[in-house]
Structures are given as C-alpha cells and as structure tokens.
Amino acid sequence: MKKVIFVFLVLGFSTLWSQKMTKDKMIELEKKILKEAASYNDIGAYKTALFHLIALEGEHSTYKDTLAELYFRTGEYISLLPLIDELLSTQPENKRYLEMQATAYEKLGDQKKAIASLEKLFELMPGNAAVGYRLAWNQYLLKRIEEAYTTLISFKDQKFPADLVVRFPTTNNQFEQVPLKAAYYNLLGLVTYDLHNLDLAMKYFDEALKVYPDFSGAKQNKEAVKLMKAKLQSKKKGTANKNEEKSKPNQ
Numbered sequence: 001m002k003k004v005i006f007v008f009l010v011l012g013f014s015t016l017w018s019q020k021m022t023k024d025k026m027i028e029l030e031k032k033i034l035k036e037a038a039s040y041n042d043i044g045a046y047k048t049a050l051f052h053l054i055a056l057e058g059e060h061s062t063y064k065d066t067l068a069e070l071y072f073r074t075g076e077y078i079s080l081l082p083l084i085d086e087l088l089s090t091q092p093e094n095k096r097y098l099e100m101q102a103t104a105y106e107k108l109g110d111q112k113k114a115i116a117s118l119e120k121l122f123e124l125m126p127g128n129a130a131v132g133y134r135l136a137w138n139q140y141l142l143k144r145i146e147e148a149y150t151t152l153i154s155f156k157d158q159k160f161p162a163d164l165v166v167r168f169p170t171t172n173n174q175f176e177q178v179p180l181k182a183a184y185y186n187l188l189g190l191v192t193y194d195l196h197n198l199d200l201a202m203k204y205f206d207e208a209l210k211v212y213p214d215f216s217g218a219k220q221n222k223e224a225v226k227l228m229k230a231k232l233q234s235k236k237k238g239t240a241n242k243n244e245e246k247s248k249p250n251q
Contacts, residue, residue, distance in 0.1 A: 129180060130180060
C-alpha cells in the first residue's frame with residue numbers, strides 16, 4: 001500500500017514538473033516568435049505572440065504594457081482604451097498611460113473624456129507647456145472658454161520646447177508646422193476674442209506672428225479681429241450720428 005501511495009506521489013510531482021516545464025517552454029517559444037515577428041515587422045504575428053504571452057503569464061503580465069503601446073502605435077484606440085483603464089487601475093499616476101488615454105479620446109472625438117485625462121496629467125506635470133496647450137485646446141473646443149483661459153495663463157511663463165510643433169490646416173488640404181509657442185499665443189488670442197477683449201486678442205495674435213511670421217492661421221485671425229473692430233467702430237459712429245441728429249433743434 002505504501003508503495004502504491006509513493007508511486008502516486010512521484011507521478012503527481014512528475015506531472016506538475018512537466019506542466020511547469022511545458023509552460024516555461026511555451027513562454028520561451030512565444031518570446032522567440034515575438035522577436036522574429038518584430039524583426040520582420042509582422043504586426044499580426046507580433047500581436048498574436050503578445051496575446052499568447054499574456055495568457056500564459058496571467059493577469060499581471062508585463063506584456064500588457066507592450067500590447068498597449070502596439071495598439072497606440074497602430075491607432076487601434078477602441079481596443080486601447082479598456083486596456084489602458086485596466087493598467088491605470090493599478091498605476092493611476094502613470095504619465096505614459098494617461099497620455100495615451102488622452103490621445104485616444106482626442107482621436108475618437110471625445111473631448112470631455114480627453115480633458116479628464118489631460119487634467120490628471122497636467123496635475124502630475126504642472127507647467128508643462130505641451131500638456132497645458134492640449135488641455136486648453138480641448139477646453140476651447142467644448143467652449144469652456146474661461147477654463148481654457150485659466151489653463152493657458154497658468155503656464156504662460158514656462159519654457160516652450162523649441163522642437164515641439166503643432167500641425168495646422170491650410171488651404172488645399174495642406175498643413176503647416178507651427179512652433180508650440182506660436183500656437184499657444186494664437187489660442188490665447190482666440191480665447192480672449194471669445195471673452196470679448198479684442199485689443200488683447202490682437203496683441204496675442206501679434207505675439208504668435210513674432211514667433212512664427214509665416215503663421216497663416218494667426219494672420220487670418222488678426223484680420224478677423226481688425227474687421228470686427230472696424231465694424232464695431234462704424235456701428236458706434238453710426239449710433240453717435242443718430243443721437244446727434246435727434247439732439248438737433250427743429251428748424
């Protein structure tokens with residue numbers, strides 16, 4: 001009887017060891033496939049290997065981070081968002097995850113959720129001009145003008161990295177690469193315009209053009225402010241003339 005029990009114990013441990021080795025070998029194989037797929041730029045095979053590795057490693061697999069980066073790089077934002085939510089549940093202050101989440105919501109046109117992600121990111125990176133600009137831009141798109149103004153002013157004196165640019169559409173479906181600082185002043189001009197301060201808006205559009213003289217968007221915005229000022233001045237003058245006519249004594 002003791003021999004039978006011993007045999008069963010040996011077989012049990014042997015089976016467990018075999019299963020462990022099999023899993024390790026499978027993980028090793030999938031890592032090799034992952035490496036080969038990357039060398040051939042085979043996104044499909046690379047993604048499949050990632051899924052296999054995540055399944056083998058379990059809930060806390062480090063390859064979930066790699067999968068998130070792949071989704072982000074290939075623009076698969078619908079798939080990215082639930083994965084990012086899962087990753088943020090254990091790392092709520094991970095700046096990279098928040099940045100990817102914000103970008104995904106921006107690309108999908110959900111400015112409200114993009115703002116929520118960018119607000120968290122801006123708290124972790126106070127005064128960061130790139131994050132602050134994105135936050136203010138999304139606030140402006142939702143017509144949260146006062147919030148956008150407060151955001152923009154909060155990092156007005158911070159350093160603007162010279163290598164960062166913002167793409168703006170021009171005519172004929174073309175784009176111009178505008179330095180971040182010029183884009184910042186242009187947005188500040190738009191915001192102050194919506195706050196009905198035309199003189200300040202003009203000043204900020206001029207600042208944008210000092211940074212980047214070829215900025216066609218800022219030029220157009222400046223001309224729009226000029227026209228509005230002229231229209232208001234003409235209207236004011238017309239009202240004054242009417243009041244003057246009314247005040248004249250009858251002949």
